[in-house]
Amino acid sequence: MMSLKEVSNVLRKTTLVDMVLVVGISIISIAIRSLSATYPLSINGFDSWYLFYNAVLIAQAHGNWYAVPPDVHSWFPSGYFIELGDTIGLPFISALLSLPFYSSFGENAVYTVVLFLDMALAGLGVVATYLAVDGLTKSRAGAVVAGLVVALSPALTYKNLVGGLPKTSWGGVFVLFSIYLLNLAIERKKPWYGALASVPLFLAEISWGGYTYIDVSLLAAAFLVILLNRNDEVTAKSFTLMGVLTAFLTSFAPNNIGFLSGAAHGLSLLLVSLLLFVDLYLRKILPKESSLTRSLLLTSFLVLIFVLAIGGLSSIRVTPIPGRYYAIIDPFYQFTVPIDRTVAEYIPQPLTSMLTDFGVAIFLSVIGMYYFIRQGNLAGVWLLVLGVVSIYGTSEQPYLFNYTAFMVAPLAGAGVGFVVSKLKQARVRVAPILLLTVVGISLVADAGSAIMASNTPNAIITSASPYPIPNYAWITTLDWLRTQTSPHAFVLSWWDYGYWIEVIGNKTVIDENNTLNDTQIRLMAEIFLNNDTYAANILEHDFHVYPYGNPNYTIPTYIVAYDAVTVYRGEAFLGYPTNLGGQFLGYTSSLGDIGKAMGAMTVIAGYPIQDYINETLLNQTESTIATEFSSNPTLANELIGLVGNSFPFAWTHRAYQSLIVNMFVEGLQTQGYPVIAPFSGGITASSVNLGQPLPQVRMMYFQPVEISMYPLYGNGQYEVYIMVLVYQFVQPGTIAS
Numbered sequence: 001m002m003s004l005k006e007v008s009n010v011l012r013k014t015t016l017v018d019m020v021l022v023v024g025i026s027i028i029s030i031a032i033r034s035l036s037a038t039y040p041l042s043i044n045g046f047d048s049w050y051l052f053y054n055a056v057l058i059a060q061a062h063g064n065w066y067a068v069p070p071d072v073h074s075w076f077p078s079g080y081f082i083e084l085g086d087t088i089g090l091p092f093i094s095a096l097l098s099l100p101f102y103s104s105f106g107e108n109a110v111y112t113v114v115l116f117l118d119m120a121l122a123g124l125g126v127v128a129t130y131l132a133v134d135g136l137t138k139s140r141a142g143a144v145v146a147g148l149v150v151a152l153s154p155a156l157t158y159k160n161l162v163g164g165l166p167k168t169s170w171g172g173v174f175v176l177f178s179i180y181l182l183n184l185a186i187e188r189k190k191p192w193y194g195a196l197a198s199v200p201l202f203l204a205e206i207s208w209g210g211y212t213y214i215d216v217s218l219l220a221a222a223f224l225v226i227l228l229n230r231n232d233e234v235t236a237k238s239f240t241l242m243g244v245l246t247a248f249l250t251s252f253a254p255n256n257i258g259f260l261s262g263a264a265h266g267l268s269l270l271l272v273s274l275l276l277f278v279d280l281y282l283r284k285i286l287p288k289e290s291s292l293t294r295s296l297l298l299t300s301f302l303v304l305i306f307v308l309a310i311g312g313l314s315s316i317r318v319t320p321i322p323g324r325y326y327a328i329i330d331p332f333y334q335f336t337v338p339i340d341r342t343v344a345e346y347i348p349q350p351l352t353s354m355l356t357d358f359g360v361a362i363f364l365s366v367i368g369m370y371y372f373i374r375q376g377n378l379a380g381v382w383l384l385v386l387g388v389v390s391i392y393g394t395s396e397q398p399y400l401f402n403y404t405a406f407m408v409a410p411l412a413g414a415g416v417g418f419v420v421s422k423l424k425q426a427r428v429r430v431a432p433i434l435l436l437t438v439v440g441i442s443l444v445a446d447a448g449s450a451i452m453a454s455n456t457p458n459a460i461i462t463s464a465s466p467y468p469i470p471n472y473a474w475i476t477t478l479d480w481l482r483t484q485t486s487p488h489a490f491v492l493s494w495w496d497y498g499y500w501i502e503v504i505g506n507k508t509v510i511d512e513n514n515t516l517n518d519t520q521i522r523l524m525a526e527i528f529l530n531n532d533t534y535a536a537n538i539l540e541h542d543f544h545v546y547p548y549g550n551p552n553y554t555i556p557t558y559i560v561a562y563d564a565v566t567v568y569r570g571e572a573f574l575g576y577p578t579n580l581g582g583q584f585l586g587y588t589s590s591l592g593d594i595g596k597a598m599g600a601m602t603v604i605a606g607y608p609i610q611d612y613i614n615e616t617l618l619n620q621t622e623s624t625i626a627t628e629f630s631s632n633p634t635l636a637n638e639l640i641g642l643v644g645n646s647f648p649f650a651w652t653h654r655a656y657q658s659l660i661v662n663m664f665v666e667g668l669q670t671q672g673y674p675v676i677a678p679f680s681g682g683i684t685a686s687s688v689n690l691g692q693p694l695p696q697v698r699m700m701y702f703q704p705v706e707i708s709m710y711p712l713y714g715n716g717q718y719e720v721y722i723m724v725l726v727y728q729f730v731q732p733g734t735i736a737s
Contacts, residue, residue, distance in 0.1 A: 142417025171208025
């Protein structure tokens with residue numbers, strides 16, 4: 001037998017090897033996510049700006065999360081603080097980390113912490129995944145593969161770059177730490193580890209706000225463990241300590257999390273504990289051969305609780321699941337929710353997209369699920385349930401991809417570890433090497449995609465364009481709003497940019513990315529899609545704001561819109577060329593609000609798309625080109641494709657009268673550009689007719705007060721700009737202030 005000293009040496013070497021592996025993989029993960037830092041630094045995306053805003057408020061209150069005031073910049077005119085508890089975790093952590101430096105650097109300290117907190121996530125994600133897989137499977141090969149899947153995952157790039165603050169990813173990492181500690185409690189028969197597991201689980205819930213999902217997944221895992229006959233006293237005690245302490249800690253959050261109350265959350269965790277202990281009690285009083293009876297009794301108990309809960313909520317007319325989340329459960333319902341039909345992150349994605357995001361890990365995870373079913377450990381079964389639900393959820397609503405990656409990776413690692421161990425037991429030496437080689441090749445491909453996705457500037461640096469080219473049109477506009485308008489001004493825009501205007505511009509907005517009030521978004525769509533008189537009527541009657549110069553005027557009101565514009569030979573064409581880089585043919589497409597107006601806004605407002613897109617004109621143009629170039633089918637198809645991509649500009653009379661179109665036309669005309677009417681020209685074999693200028697536009701209730709145009713692309717023939725417009729709501733005959 002080995003001496004105690006020899007055992008100690010082996011353990012020390014093992015720990016050292018694990019540490020080297022984890023640190024090495026973590027460095028790779030951090031290096032990939034930090035590539036975006038080679039561009040001008042900024043907070044990433046849209047939602048992250050709001051989290052930063054909350055972090056500053058908490059830091060100003062010296063870390064007191066109860067002192068955060070209601071957000072007067074959220075929804076006009078209510079000043080309602082949207083989901084305080086749902087978003088308070090990451091701002092709270094960011095504020096605490098910045099406090100030692102806040103007295104010297106103020107908000108810059110918070111900004112710096114927020115910028116680079118995602119680098120910590122990149123490393124901690126690897127650590128949590130490695131520990132969870134190593135603890136559950138005792139397979140170093142599986143743990144390494146899982147860590148590499150996280151480090152090289154393309155799914156952990158888009159929103160997980162410098163300044164990202166991805167709530168869902170932080171939630172996934174904290175959950176993995178909880179799984180690791182819960183497994184330690186069960187494995188070592190020391191339930192107090194369950195108390196430790198409550199801390200990261202508490203952090204997961206206040207950071208992500210997905211505790212209804214966590215509660216239900218724990219209930220499902222506990223029920224599966226009972227059906228597998230793997231429940232025991234240690235498991236029940238370990239979970240109870242974790243659940244009770246998590247509920248206790250969560251009760252200190254300033255507000256409710258998700259769409260169930262804090263009380264319901266605590267009770268649901270106690271219900272899971274009760275289920276485990278009831279199973280143990282029934283096991284004692286029922287004969288051993290009555291396991292089926294025990295399962296039926298417990299199933300009946302759960303069904304009774306579910307029916308009572310739904311009945312109770314229905315009796316007080318409370319919807320237990322909002323439409324946004326119910327759409328995940330029932331994909332057919334999704335098509336009845338306008339927001340879900342128009343937001344890319346809520347639209348079901350094909351298998352090819354899942355493969356792009358998760359690679360071979362999505363297949364290996366199935367083996368991992370089988371492994372955890374065989375083991376029957378509560379921690380492993382919980383990971384199994386989380387994985388199944390997250391994969392399905394991401395297939396329905398892709399915005400969950402950067403959470404699902406943290407569930408798929410450990411399942412894939414467990415699958416690799418299981419296969420390798422079985423092959424070793426069968427004394428097959430070559431097969432494990434081949435398996436790891438195939439996985440390695442797949443990970444190299446993932447790494448290439450991850451590097452490409454990470455090597456891009458943040459959205460505000462590109463002015464939200466799809467091209468990785470710095471553009472400062474939006475930054476210029478936001479700076480103008482912040483410095484040149486009244487502190488209590490009200491700004492309207494499409495909801496994508498609400499957080500930018502709210503936080504950077506420091507203004508009250510009509511809607512933003514987290515707006516769950518469909519009415520606000522629908523009214524904004526109606527404002528853009530109708531003429532300025534109709535828009536003025538909405539502002540006066542629905543929002544009780546009046547134009548500058550009106551006797552009832554109280555606050556300055558502005559409306560913001562953005563898109564691309566192409567300038568060719570001194571004339572302006574709305575949009576950017578559909579054949580960007582090639583010969584200019586007069587056909588353009590939208591990368592901003594015009595495209596959204598002719599798509600998402602019409603759906604949300606409930607207007608027929610045919611009221612705005614002249615399909616007859618579009619079809620006639622394509623038919624004319626097909627006839628003109630019939631001798632060259634390849635060229636004809638190419639030109640027809642260019643025309644088809646220009647459909648957002650094939651306008652009807654109603655589209656020409658809309659506020660969104662007139663804002664761009666008038667804005668360009670005030671800059672001295674003749675604006676060419678889309679689809680007013682044509683292409684023949686001998687010439688290109690670019691079209692005719694539109695008549696002068698002067699709206700009665702809205703006047704341009706700020707126009708920012710910043711170059712996006714130029715090839716010597718034409719110049720493409722990002723254009724951001726700000727109009728003020730004014731009384732007819734009054735000059736904007």
